[in-house]
Amino acid sequence: MSVSQDLLTVDDISVTYSQAIVALHGVSLRLAPGKILAVLGANGAGKTTTLKAVANLIGAERGRVTAGRIIFDGRDVVASQPSELVRNGLVSVLEGRHVFKTLTVEENLITGSIGRGSTRAETASDLERIYGIFPKLKAKKSELAGLTSGGEQQMVAIGRALMARPRLLVLDEPSVGLAPLVVHEIFASLKHLNQTTGLSILLAEQNASIGLKFADEAAVLENGRSVLTGLAADLRKRTDIKAFYLGGGLEKSSDQAAGRPLVAAQ
Numbered sequence: 531m532s533v534s535q536d537l538l539t540v541d542d543i544s545v546t547y548s549q550a551i552v553a554l555h556g557v558s559l560r561l562a563p564g565k566i567l568a569v570l571g572a573n574g575a576g577k578t579t580t581l582k583a584v585a586n587l588i589g590a591e592r593g594r595v596t597a598g599r600i601i602f603d604g605r606d607v608v609a610s611q612p613s614e615l616v617r618n619g620l621v622s623v624l625e626g627r628h629v630f631k632t633l634t635v636e637e638n639l640i641t642g643s644i645g646r647g648s649t650r651a652e653t654a655s656d657l658e659r660i661y662g663i664f665p666k667l668k669a670k671k672s673e674l675a676g677l678t679s680g681g682e683q684q685m686v687a688i689g690r691a692l693m694a695r696p697r698l699l700v701l702d703e704p705s706v707g708l709a710p711l712v713v714h715e716i717f718a719s720l721k722h723l724n725q726t727t728g729l730s731i732l733l734a735e736q737n738a739s740i741g742l743k744f745a746d747e748a749a750v751l752e753n754g755r756s757v758l759t760g761l762a763a764d765l766r767k768r769t770d771i772k773a774f775y776l777g778g779g780l781e782k783s784s785d786q787a788a789g790r791p792l793v794a795a796q
């Protein structure tokens with residue numbers, strides 16, 4: 531597949547924070563339209579940095595892409611304003627379920643359509659669409675978001691992103707701190723949306739077992755570098771991936787502890 535057919539291409543990027551801390555040095559990803567790509571890796575591997583670079587949000591943290599390039603739908607991400615990327619369909623939900631706690635669920639969702647210049651009727655139909663995806667939010671639409679459960683707050687955060695009508699939804703560790711059943715519910719809704727509307731999803735997950743179950747393709751990061759990419763179905767079968775990254779994935783082998791890469795970088 532040529533680069534031009536990808537919705538997103540991350541080509542061998544390096545990212546440095548504060549001109550001193552090299553967080554990424556050689557990360558490459560490709561996401562075709564309509565696919566779900568999981569970025570996997572342990573704490574500090576560079577998942578969040580990769581996602582923030584893709585949304586051009588690292589500048590706010592004194593981060594900079596120092597090498598390589600990121601192309602979203604033919605557009606140079608580094609040269610684009612984050613707001614311009616959102617308008618063009620690249621919408622992210624960052625780590626930590628950010629909701630406006632003192633606004634209602636519905637008011638939170640409406641903030642997701644600000645900037646698109648939607649009419650009242652469009653906003654109303656977008657809200658109904660989100661309530662169709664996450665019926666629990668409809669039941670709680672008048673409650674303060676800060677008083678809803680962790681899972682519901684994650685649905686609000688994702689729902690708000692979906693109000694912006696993304697073509698590429700970028701999700702950073704949506705499963706963190708949530709019960710398995712709730713995670714399953716959220717991912718099943720997103721998978722359904724992916725299959726029925728062709729929404730593409732870029733997902734960072736430390737929980738590789740969830741990421742590989744849900745995604746079409748996966749990329750494993752280690753110490754700021756891509757060490758392995760492939761079809762999620764193939765990676766699920768790889769015993770070395772399972773040993774290193776499935777079932778919690780926080781325990782390091784002696785190879786990893788010694789700084790030897792899991793798989794030689796290409």
Ligand SMILES: Nc1ncnc2c1ncn2[C@@H]1O[C@H](COP(=O)(O)OP(=O)(O)OP(=O)(O)O)[C@@H](O)[C@H]1O
Pocket residue numbers: 547548551552553571572573574575576577578579580591736
């Ligand atoms: N704002 C920042 N300033 C300086 N260094 C940073 C900053 N954010 C991240 N880093 C460093 O960059 C590296 C990659 O961090 P990143 O947050 O991207 O990893 P991660 O894979 O998302 O980890 P986690 O699973 O803990 O969320 C780490 O060494 C981290 O300490």
Ligand SMILES: [Mg+2]
Pocket residue numbers: 577578579625702703
């Ligand atoms: Mg992270």
